[in-house]
Amino acid sequence: MPLKARDYNSGIKPIWCPGCGHYSVLNAITKAMAAREVASHNTAIVSGIGCSSRLPAYVSSYGFHGVHGRALPLATGLKVARPDLEVVAVGGDGDGFSIGGNHFLHACRRNVNIVYIAMDNEVYGMTKGQASPTSPETWLDGKLTPYGTEVRAFQPCAIALASGAGFIARGYSGDPNGLAQLIFEAMAFPGFAFIHVLSQCVTFVPEQTAWKQRVHPVEGTPATAAEAAALIHADDGFGKGILYRNPRPVWPRLHPQAGGGEDPRAGFAL
Numbered sequence: 601m602p603l604k605a606r607d608y609n610s611g612i613k614p615i616w617c618p619g620c621g622h623y624s625v626l627n628a629i630t631k632a633m634a635a636r637e638v639a640s641h642n643t644a645i646v647s648g649i650g651c652s653s654r655l656p657a658y659v660s661s662y663g664f665h666g667v668h669g670r671a672l673p674l675a676t677g678l679k680v681a682r683p684d685l686e687v688v689a690v691g692g693d694g695d696g697f698s699i700g701g702n703h704f705l706h707a708c709r710r711n712v713n714i715v716y717i718a719m720d721n722e723v724y725g726m727t728k729g730q731a732s733p734t735s736p737e738t739w740l741d742g743k744l745t746p747y748g749t750e751v752r753a754f755q756p757c758a759i760a761l762a763s764g765a766g767f768i769a770r771g772y773s774g775d776p777n778g779l780a781q782l783i784f785e786a787m788a789f790p791g792f793a794f795i796h797v798l799s800q801c802v803t804f805v806p807e808q809t810a811w812k813q814r815v816h817p818v819e820g821t822p823a824t825a826a827e828a829a830a831l832i833h834a835d836d837g838f839g840k841g842i843l844y845r846n847p848r849p850v851w852p853r854l855h856p857q858a859g860g861g862e863d864p865r866a867g868f869a870l
Contacts, residue, residue: 603637605630610660617725621773621799622652625719628776629688630659632783636686643686646675648700651726652692652719652799669700672707675714680852683713686787693720697733697754704756707792708763710851715786715793718756719773721801721808729804741805757832757843760794761825767793768828768844772815773800778840790847798838814838821845 608630616622633643643661647653649668656663662685666674675689696704696718707716722739724730731742733754740748760768767789771779779797786793798815800808818841822828828844835843 603634605634608633608640608660610658612657614658615654616651617801617803619800619802620651621721621797621801622655622719624773624776625652625690625717625779625797625799626655626658628771628773628779628783629655629690629717631776631780632787633659633661635780635784636787638686638787642684643688644675644678644682646671646678646687646689648691648695649726650692650695650724651721651801652690653695655690669695669698669703671695672700672703672714672716675716676707676710676712679712679714687714688787689714689716691716691718692725692732693718693722693734693754693756694724694732697756701733701754705759705763708760708765708794711764711766711791711848712852713791713850715783715789715795717783717786717795717797719797719799720756721799721805722753723801723804725801725804739805755832755837756794756796758829760796761828761832761844764848765794765844766791766846766848767842768796768832769794769842770796770798770818770840772798772811772838772840774812774815775840782842785842785845789845791850798840811838815840817841818843 640661645656646664648671671689671691679687722735731745731749738748769782771782815838818839821842
């Protein structure tokens with residue numbers, strides 16, 4: 601029988617706040633897994649710390665709940681050691697773009713065959729409402745920044761493109777079916793695939809409910825990095841769809857061993 605999204609539910613009840621966008625992201629991930637018919641025992645979901653990083657517990661697959669900002673190096677190591685696994689890293693804007701910022705740059709650059717889903721609500725929700733790297737500089741409701749951050753917001757898709765990511769997309773938690781399609785496409789992509797998800801936090805940033813009126817589809821997929829750069833920089837940050845797709849050689853590349861030895865990773869297989 602065809603697999604369904606519910607087949608990937610772990611049975612653990614999510615404990616996000618009512619109205620949190622992460623519920624829809626979880627739903628989209630399981631829908632994409634069902635569409636690809638991936639086996640739970642051949643899938644691993646890796647996270648760091650934050651509200652979004654609870655997600656591995658809610659999916660029936662291998663999971664690793666790591667430390668703050670370190671989801672990508674953990675996912676990279678896992679994929680290099682076990683290339684047979686479907687590896688998905690998940691996290692939030694604070695986890696991924698602050699303490700995890702350097703790991704994000706180098707994951708894009710290395711091009712290991714993993715998917716990275718960053719759930720961006722522009723706030724540190726778990727620690728009760730501080731400004732994050734993607735918070736608008738004029739946001740005045742941050743617990744530690746009553747005059748706003750006065751710092752330009754981090755631009756995840758532009759940074760991903762500049763760092764060498766071959767697949768860049770933006771989705772919206774209010775469109776779980778469209779997001780599931782993006783995740784499906786990312787899983788099928790040969791190389792590092794980054795999905796920036798606008799996932800609202802109505803608890804600390806209730807005005808994000810207006811995102812539903814602001815999101816819009818992008819027209820087409822740029823064929824070159826220059827075209828993608830023009831699209832990303834001209835966009836208002838609410839364009840959803842595939843912003844860039846251009847595969848390149850995946851790391852690590854295998855080289856013949858002296859004396860005709862086997863793949864050195866074979867010894868790591870469990």
